[in-house]
Amino acid sequence: MRGQPSLCDVLTPQSLQEALSLRVAHPEARPLAGGTDLMVPFAAGRLPDRLFLNLWGLEELRGITVSDGEVTCGALTLFREIAVHPLMQREFPNLVRSAKVTGALAIQSRGSLGGNIANGSPAADTPPSLLVYGSELQLTSLRGSRWVPYADFHTGYKRSLLAPDELITLIRLARLGDGGFHYFRKVGTRQAQAISKVSLAAWARTGNGQIQELRIALGSVAPMPIRARGAEKALLGRSVTNPPLDAALEALQADISPIDDLRSSAQFRRKVAGNLLADMLRGLVSA
Amino acid sequence: MATQKIPLELTVNGEARQALVHPMARLLDVIREDFGLTGTKEGCGEGECGACSVILDGSLVNACLVPAVQAQGSTLRTVEGLAGVDLSPLQEAFLHHGGAQCGFCTPGMLVAGTHLLETDAVQDEAKAREGLSGNLCRCTGYVKIVDALLAAREGRS
Numbered sequence: 001m002r003g004q005p006s007l008c009d010v011l012t013p014q015s016l017q018e019a020l021s022l023r024v025a026h027p028e029a030r031p032l033a034g035g036t037d038l039m040v041p042f043a044a045g046r047l048p049d050r051l052f053l054n055l056w057g058l059e060e061l062r063g064i065t066v067s068d069g070e071v072t073c074g075a076l077t078l079f080r081e082i083a084v085h086p087l088m089q090r091e092f093p094n095l096v097r098s099a100k101v102t103g104a105l106a107i108q109s110r111g112s113l114g115g116n117i118a119n120g121s122p123a124a125d126t127p128p129s130l131l132v133y134g135s136e137l138q139l140t141s142l143r144g145s146r147w148v149p150y151a152d153f154h155t156g157y158k159r160s161l162l163a164p165d166e167l168i169t170l171i172r173l174a175r176l177g178d179g180g181f182h183y184f185r186k187v188g189t190r191q192a193q194a195i196s197k198v199s200l201a202a203w204a205r206t207g208n209g210q211i212q213e214l215r216i217a218l219g220s221v222a223p224m225p226i227r228a229r230g231a232e233k234a235l236l237g238r239s240v241t242n243p244p245l246d247a248a249l250e251a252l253q254a255d256i257s258p259i260d261d262l263r264s265s266a267q268f269r270r271k272v273a274g275n276l277l278a279d280m281l282r283g284l285v286s287a
Numbered sequence: 288m289a290t291q292k293i294p295l296e297l298t299v300n301g302e303a304r305q306a307l308v309h310p311m312a313r314l315l316d317v318i319r320e321d322f323g324l325t326g327t328k329e330g331c332g333e334g335e336c337g338a339c340s341v342i343l344d345g346s347l348v349n350a351c352l353v354p355a356v357q358a359q360g361s362t363l364r365t366v367e368g369l370a371g372v373d374l375s376p377l378q379e380a381f382l383h384h385g386g387a388q389c390g391f392c393t394p395g396m397l398v399a400g401t402h403l404l405e406t407d408a409v410q411d412e413a414k415a416r417e418g419l420s421g422n423l424c425r426c427t428g429y430v431k432i433v434d435a436l437l438a439a440r441e442g443r444s
C-alpha cells in the first residue's frame with residue numbers, strides 16, 4: 001500500500017495562536033513539523049492520520065535565543081541550526097554531536113528538535129544529551145504554557161505528558177559554564193543515517209581529584225530515553241583516576257532494560273552500554 | 288472522500304511554475320509527474336538513499352520526505368538546473384573521474400555535491416564523505432564520486 005495524499009488534508013495556521021485554536025477544533029489533526037519521521041510511514045501507507053496540522057511556517061517556533069543564564073530553542077529548531085551554532089558548539093557539545101549524527105545532511109536540514117522529542121522514540125539521538133543538560137520543555141495550549149523537566153516528559157514507550165491540545169513550543173537549557181566534561185557516543189550499524197543501537201551522553205565536573213557532578217543518560221536501552229541514576233550514584237564523589245568501575249557497571253545494568261528488536265539484541269545492548277560507560281570514564285580521566 | 292487540491296507555486300530552476308496538487312503529495316511526485324522533471328529519482332522513498340536530493344530554499348532535502356504544502360512559495364533546484372549552456376564543473380568532473388556507473392544515484396549525488404560545494408563544505412576528503420553520507424551508491428564504491436567532488440572543489444575537472 002502507498003500513502004494516499006488524495007485522502008488527506010492539511011491545516012496551515014499562520015500563527016502559533018491559530019495553531020493552538022486548531023488543536024482544539026481539530027484534535028485529530030496530527031502536528032507536522034519537518035516530516036522526517038511522519039513522511040516515512042505516511043508514504044508507505046502505514047500512517048492512519050488523514051488530517052495534519054502544518055507547523056513548518058510558524059516563525060514563533062523557530063530560532064535559538066541566548067541569554068545570560070540559559071539557551072532557548074524553538075521546537076522547530078533544525079538539527080542543522082544546532083550543529084553550526086557557535087555557542088551550542090562551545091557549551092552544549094553533546095547536543096551538537098547528537099544533532100550531527102542524526103541522519104545525514106538532508107535529514108538535519110528538515111528534522112526538528114521538537115519532532116525528535118515528540119516522536120518519542122527510545123532510540124532518538126538528542127534526548128540523552130537533553131537529559132544530561134537538565135533541559136526543560138515548554139508545553140503550550142490555549143489554556144496557557146507550562147514548563148516541565150524533560151526528564152519527566154516521557155512516561156512510557158511513545159507516551160508522554162503532552163496533552164491532546166498542547167504543542168511543544170520551546171526547549172530550554174540552563175547554561176553550565178566552562179570547565180565541564182562532555183561525552184556523547186552513538187553506536188549504530190554505520191556512521192551516518194543509522195538508528196542507534198545504543199547511545200550514551202554524559203556531563204561531569206571534577207575537582208580535588210573527585211567526580212563532583214555527574215549526569216549520564218542513554219538511548220535505546222529502555223522504553224524511553226533514561227538517566228542512569230544508579231551508575232551516577234556509584235560514581236559521584238569518587239576518585240576520577242580510580243573510579244569504582246565494576247560497581248558502576250553493575251549499577252548501570254540495573255538502570256537499563258533493553259530488549260531484542262530488529263536493530264539489535266538485549267545482550268549486545270547491555271554489553272555496549274557498559275563499554276560506553278567505561279569509555280566515558282577513560283575520557284574523564286584524561287580530560 | 289477525496290480532498291481538495293491546492294494551487295502550488297514554486298520557482299523551479301529559475302522559472303515560475305504552478306501545479307494543482309494534493310497538499311500531502313510528496314514533493315518528489317510533484318517534481319516528476321506535475322513538472323515532468325524526471326531527473327530526480329525515487330530510490331528508497333524513505334529518506335535513506337538520497338536519490339531524490341533537491342535544493343529547497345538553499346537547503347539540501349530529500350524530496351520524498353517533503354509534503355507539497357511545505358514547499359509552497361519556495362525556490363527549488365533540481366538536477367536539471369545544474370548545467371547552463373555547458374555542464375557544471377562538478378558534472379564535468381563526474382565524467383572525467385567515472386563518477387557514474389548505472390547512473391541511478393547520479394542526479395542525487397550531483398545535487399548534493401553541488402550543495403556541498405556552494406556551502407564550502409568540502410574542505411577535505413573526510414568532509415566530502417561526511418557530506419555525501421546520505422547518498423547511497425551501489426556501483427562505484429564512492430571513490431570516484433569523492434574524487435570528482437574534490438576535483439571540482441579545486442577547480443580541476
Ligand SMILES: Cc1cc2nc3c(=O)[nH]c(=O)nc-3n(C[C@H](O)[C@H](O)[C@H](O)COP(=O)(O)OP(=O)(O)OC[C@H]3O[C@@H](n4cnc5c(N)ncnc54)[C@H](O)[C@@H]3O)c2cc1C
Binds near residue numbers: 075110111
Ligand atoms: C533517513 C532518516 C534517518 C534518520 N536518522 C535519525 C537519527 O539518526 N537519529 C534520530 O534521532 N532520528 C533520526 N530520524 C528521525 C527523524 O529525523 C527525527 O526524529 C526528527 O527529529 C523528527 O523531526 P521532524 O520535525 O521531522 O518531525 P515530524 O516527522 O514532523 O514529526 C514527528 C512527530 O512529532 C510530532 N511533533 C512534531 N513537532 C511537534 C511539536 N512542536 N509539538 C508536538 N508534537 C510535535 C508529530 O506529530 C509527530 O508525531 C531519521 C529519519 C529518517 C527519515
